[in-house]
Amino acid sequence: MFFRILSIIFPVFAIIAAGWLYARLRRRAGGGIDMAFANQLNMDVFVPALVFAALASKSFDLASYGRLAVAALMLMLASGGIAWSLARLLREQPKTFVPPMMFVNSGNMGLPLMVLAFGDAALPAAVVLFFVENLLHYTLGTWMLDHHARLWTLWRVPVIFAALLALAIKFLDLPLWLPLFTAIKLVGDVAIPLLLFSLGVRLALSRWSDVRLGLIGMVARPVIGMAFAALMAYWLQLDERAAAMLMVFGALPPAVLNYVFAERYQQEPAKVASLVMIGNLGALIFIPLALAMTLP
Template identity: 85%
Template sequence: MFFRILSIIFPIFAIIGAGWLYARLRHRNGGGIDMAFANQLNMEVFVPALVFAALVSKDFALGSYRDLALAALLLMFGSGIVAWWLARLLGEQPKTFVPPMMFVNSGNMGLPLMVLAFGDGALPAAVVLFFVENLLHYTLGTWLLDHHARLWNLWRVPVIFAALLALAVKFVEVPLWPPLLVAIKLVGDVAIPLLLFSLGVRLALSQWSDVRLGLIGMVLRPATGMLFAALLARLLALDERDAAMLMVFGALPPAVLNYVFAERYHQEPAKVASLVMIGNLGALLFIPLALAMTLQ
């Protein structure tokens, strides 16, 4: 079991480590590093292509993932409620603490992790979890930080547009030319390694500004996530694979997008950066734990 878990997590953390090492070496040699264009290209082209290809595949049937999507939503809401209560107890601003405890790294880490752990057939379910998390992050997450934010143009977010387009294609049963679908899949294949590499770069550039809050979040995020995953899997009678994927989803660390949103809305970005960085380092402990609990 140890070597099986190691074989799953090693490629993920090796690529993250490569990004971290590259950024540190560039910084040490006096060179700057700007991942802005690469990240923009990934979120506007490669990840949408990955989402579209997964959702239009023959293996994807929307109705079969309804309970998994509902479980993911309830898990995030439950984690958010616990985090709101603890933030009040600690004297921290809920707007700072709650989003990183709710919205997880379902893209950078979740997608490759679930494919490596559960096989290529798990990609559609992993994409559903990624889409549900992103949709809630861009809606509720934005509203939490700015109650006056306009959400009517959410469809313009490339990842969400790609998912809606794929669902429309599946609904009207539009046949796609196989070579076109192959091309879209090839473009989407760029997304996962670039997501991991850019995460490593981001972690290398982050600051340890509030270790106390970061350590609390490092434990709270996966602990509440895995607890709600276990309860919801039983309550909704999820099948074995979906229950295992939900457990891994619950163990994921805070999404890097939390830091991006905190910067945009001036919501204590230094504290959020620490929550994200320390939480992702804590994944070295909690991800293997979640895999040990789910793999047979």
């Protein structure tokens, strides 16, 4: 079991470590580090292509993932409720602490981890989890930080647009030219390694500004997530693989996007950066634990 888990998590953390090492060496050599264009390209082109290819594939059946989507949604909302109470207990601003406890790294870490752990056939389910998490993050997450945000423009987010387009094609049963689908899938294949590498670069540039809050979040995020994952899987009677994927989803660390949002809305970005950084380091403990609990 140990070597099986190691074989799953090693490629994920090895690519993250490569990004971290690259950034550290560039800084030591006095060179600049600009991942902005690569990250923008990933979020505007590669990840949307990955999402579209997964949801538009012939093997994807939307109805079979409905309960998994509901479970993920309820898990995040429940995690947010517990985190709000914990933030009040810690005398921290809920708008600082709650989003990182709700919105997890379902893209950078979740997508490759799910595929490595459960096989290529798990990619559509992993994309469903990613889509639900992103949809809630861009709606409720944005509203939490800015009550005046214009959510009607959500469809302009490339990932959301790609998902809606793929779902429309499936719903209307429109034919998709196979060479075009193959081209889109090839473009999407770039996304996963680039997501992991850019996460490593981001962690290398983060600061340890609030270790206490980061350590609390490092434990609270996966413990709350896994507890509610088990509850939702039992309540909604998910099948074995869906329940296992939900457990891994619940164990994921805070999404890097939390820091981006905190910086944009000036919501204590230094504290959020620590929650994200230390939480992702804590994944070295909690991801293997979740896999040990779920792998047969």
